[in-house]
Amino acid sequence: MLLLQVNTSGANVSLVLFFGTIGMLALTIGLIVFIIFHQRKVIRYQMTLQKMEQEQQKMLLNASIRLQEEERQRIAADLHDDAGPLLATARLYLNENLVNLDKTTQLQSIYNAKQIIDDTIQLIRNISHSLMPPTLKNFGLESAVNDQFQKISSSGIINASCRFHDYKERLQTDNELIVFRVIQELINNILKHSNASFIHLTQNTNGNKFYIRMHHDGKGITQADFERMNKSAAGLGLKNIQSRLKVLHGRIFFEKDASQTYYKVTIELNREDNQ
Amino acid sequence: MFFLLDITYITYIITIIIFLIFLNRNRNTNSIIIFSYILYSLTNDILTEKHILSKIGIDSNFLLYVFTIIEFLLLFIYLFLFLKESRIKKFLLITAVIFFVIAAYNFFENNFKSFKSVDTILIAVSSIILIIESIVYLFESIQNPDIDFIYSKPSFWVVVGIMIYFSGTFFLFLQYENLSDSDKKSFWIINMICFILKNIFFSISFILKPENQQISNVDDYYLNKIE
Incomplete structure (x- = not known):
């Protein structure tokens, strides 16, 4: 700084001043532009990361919802396809005509219905055990x-x-x-x-x-x-x-x-x- | 030349009007410091230009000398309030002390009266310290994991104004004493242009919402800026 003051004289002073000012302004503007672009880059990177994290969260949420739905469908299918027909069959054995049948047939029907109800209990227990x-x-x-x-x-x-x-x-x-x-x-x-x-x-x-x-x-x-x-x-x-x-x-x-x-x-x- | 001088005064007035229009968002210490600086700068320019105080024995050069000190003080405080790194703050405080020591030395050296119109050393030291402080501010800003763009902050535009003005006029004030009278007049345009730019940047800072009123939440950011 002091050297610049001492060594420069006459026309050189104007030259130093002109190019010095241009140089300083160029450096300043360059630095400001660099800062702006660098920060934009960093923010865009942060936003991308944020977005990716949100997408992953969404995927995890979707996966857990799908699994929950699959589980519900499986339980519904077990109840509908297995427990439903079993109970319907048991009901058939215990129909209203049972009282009009002979005693041996009545006992056989009741025994069969009991067997089916036991199977249904077991089935429901299995479903319950699979849940907890x-x-x-x-x-x-x-x-x-x-x-x-x-x-x-x-x-x-x-x-x-x-x-x-x-x-x-x-x-x-x-x-x-x-x-x-x-x-x-x-x-x-x-x-x-x-x-x-x-x-x-x-x-x-x-x-x-x-x-x-x-x-x-x-x-x-x-x-x-x-x-x-x-x-x-x-x-x-x-x-x-x-x-x-x-x-x-x-x-x-x-x-x-x-x-x-x-x-x-x-x-x-x-x-x-x-x- | 006079045309540029007029524009300088117009930019002063525009900046003051903008401050008053957006008074609600400028009711904070930082904006008030800059507004005070602009008011003081305008007053000083009028006083020195018209030699108003010469009648009561106060030299215009003395006013310019005091202006350099007050200008440094206000801008230094403004930037200092934004800095976080304690070691850098300590360093800057030491540089400020050096500045005031030089100012005091010049004051006694000039026997309280025969001041130069441009105190080269004092202005150069002031420019260097303020430019360093501005650079530190910019680097601290980009290290901050804040989601806001730097140019949405009022302080950024003040810093840009300070940097453009002090870097643009650095060599002018440094070489001022070596210039011939005609060169002084022609190169004074640099000072005016930088001054106009500084006032424009300060006006932008008054228009923008202060940092503490801006969106900092990422979700809000997405809602407001992406969609």
Whole structure:
């Protein structure tokens, strides 16, 4: 600054002043334009992110609504196709002419009607159990998962085992049901798509964190696949898992074991939020 | 030359009228600082132009000297109120102290009377500090994860005005003493043009809604700006 003052004289002064002013103005305007365009770019990026997040939320919501509708349709079909005809048949056995029939036929009809009513009771119980497993309600997540794994294992198709290491304090009943549904969905996926020969589930805690980890030796997915499927229209079950875990503020990780032999799925929950 | 001088006065009046029209949205410290600055600037220009106070022994150059200090003080406070980074604020405070030390030194050096019409060093220091402060403001603004566009804020237009004026006139004031009388007159156009631009930008700032009355919610943003 001072150098400029000392060294310049005469015509040079005008030249320095002219180009200096032009240069300063160019720099200032350039800086302002840069700031405006940079900020516009950042805002557009934020808006895109926001929009993507909203779209994903919408997809998750749609997935959960569709699943709910499918569940309702299944229950309606079970009631209409199975319980309805059974009760109609029982009614036939107990028609008004029953009093006019001989005693043996009457007894036979009553016995048949009783059998059908028993079957209907069993059917309704099954439907009710599929909505809320009684083991889960009465004995908790550990027993319900054990029960589920025993049933799978006893089918002989796949070797299923589970071990809960630290489950003295149960999660809230509603949250247990959500975790159980997530486990069911994961098992369902493994059975349907992976061709695995075994599934192993372990439960652990670490400080405030609650973990459930499943291993299997079939064909699985990685976190990248999970995120990709979550953003696409496919993968209804995975979206359902995501939306259920969102309720619990939980997270899920899909990864391939370091040995490249197994696939791992880890569910992570905060104990304080869910107990 | 006189034509530009007239335009300068017209822009002053327009800025004041705009402030009064949008008085409701300008009832805040920041707008009042800028409005005070414009009023003071207009008064000072009239007083120095017409040599009104010369009759009572107050030199126009002294008025210009005081104007440089008051102008720096008002604009420095205006920008300082927007800054967040404490380390930068401390640094700027130190630079402001340096400015006032130079101002005081010049004051005593000139024996309270023989002031130059343009105090090169003082104006240059003032310009550098205000330009730095403006740049800091702009960089803090783009780092803020706010959804509002920077040019929708009144403070942005004030900063643009300050930057354009002080960068445009920086070399003029720096070289002013080395210029011949004819060059002084011809180059004074730069000052007038920058002054007019500054007043226009300040007028824009008075038209815009203040930051605290703007949409900050993302959902509102979508409703108001996208649809």
